[in-house]
Amino acid sequence: MTTALIIGGGIAGAVTAIALHKAGIGATVYEAYATPADEIGAFLTVGTNGIDALQAVDLDRSVAAAGVPARWLQVFDAAGEQVGQAPITGSERPDLGPRTFKRAALYRVLQDELAARDLPVQRGKRLVDGTATTAGVTATFADGSSAGADVLIGADGVHSVTRQLIDPAAPEPRYTGQHIVYGFTDKTPVEVPADTYQMIRGEKGFFGITGAPAGGLWWFARVSGPELTSAQAAAVTTAQWRDQLIAVFEADRTPAAAVVAATTEPIVGTGNYDVPTVPTWHNGRMTIAGDAAHAASPAAAQGASMAIEDAVVLAKCLRDIADPATAFDTYERHRRERVERLVQASAAMSQRRTQERPDQRSSNANWLRDHHIDWDSRI
Ligand SMILES: Cc1cc2nc3c(=O)[nH]c(=O)nc-3n(C[C@H](O)[C@H](O)[C@H](O)COP(=O)(O)OP(=O)(O)OC[C@H]3O[C@@H](n4cnc5c(N)ncnc54)[C@H](O)[C@@H]3O)c2cc1C
Structure with missing residues (x-):
């Protein structure tokens, strides 16, 4: 059986561990911080596509229950005039509609789901180094400890250490x-x-x-x-x-x-x-997911959803393809174009300041929101 080290216990890390568990692959999460952060005012939206991806690994109900439906987007100009309104969903499936979460509540429900599956999370473990050989991978942490497995998945966020370990020439955020x-x-x-x-x-x-x-x-x-x-x-x-x-x-x-x-x-x-493009996503034994691979500005409100999609697709690849390097190639092939398109779209929205009119947004957004991941099909 394949075993995995997951670096980072955020959204990508937690969902990857749960998806790998469903795929029959053992994983341990190593998180840098000793206690979960509780950023008081922070909130985020998980889109229809993110909820769909959660459904693939049986997380949609518990996660959705921790948030509230997000249905309408209204746009106002500097004079206070409403210049547009559109439904946020863009989906034919209202049961899978987008949700707003207190960031801490989303993290908490994912931690609870890890615990419900007895999936180990080691806290206070900050990755500082990692080596891959033909036989496996070893991670070294700031406290001097180390761990080994068949593969390592860097879900360590926008300032990812794993990204630099895979390719020291990887671009900075x-x-x-x-x-x-x-x-x-x-x-x-x-x-x-x-x-x-x-x-x-x-x-x-x-x-x-x-x-x-x-x-x-x-x-x-x-x-x-x-x-x-x-x-x-x-x-x-x-x-x-x-x-x-x-x-x-x-x-x-x-x-x-x-x-x-x-x-x-x-x-x-x-x-x-943001991180628009990372030329090298893996080195055969280590790969990256979520913001570590492709951080977007928050304008499109899709970073969490993309991290969840990555996690599910990556787990399918490791489930269906025995050789890790081939599995990681397949994962990259399924994900790169979509996530880079999103980062680009979100950067354009940030810089325009005016944003797109919401009616344009809803009609253009089908590629983004009406994306479906079928867990049961082979990758
Ligand atoms: C202000 C703001 C608003 C946002 N709003 C939205 C929104 O509305 N909708 C949306 O979809 N997205 C939004 N995003 C983006 C979203 O938060 C990210 O895309 C998402 O959290 C990415 O998940 P992740 O797991 O890849 O990274 P993170 O959530 O950043 O998790 C990374 C984890 O790795 C840990 N870590 C880091 N380095 C190491 C290390 N060396 N060793 C071990 N662990 C490590 C970190 O402590 C952290 O727990 C927003 C972002 C910001 C900043």
């Missing part, structure tokens, strides 16, 4: 020139239902709001700014983010500045990076 800032308020300066995203094209920045199911508002902003190291971003205080965002949005006749001003939880911001 590309700074998009924007900060992504997000927060939560239990106040409602504007009423937004929990199934609706209001997207505001401000004169100087982009703002999104959705209602939180228990009341209040989740919001995010995309604003231009200099590159920040993660330490620099972490040092920016809530008051500093608040003042900066109010200055960006206060001249617009939209609720953005009022929502920021009313924010009751810590405001968190990061530099926004």
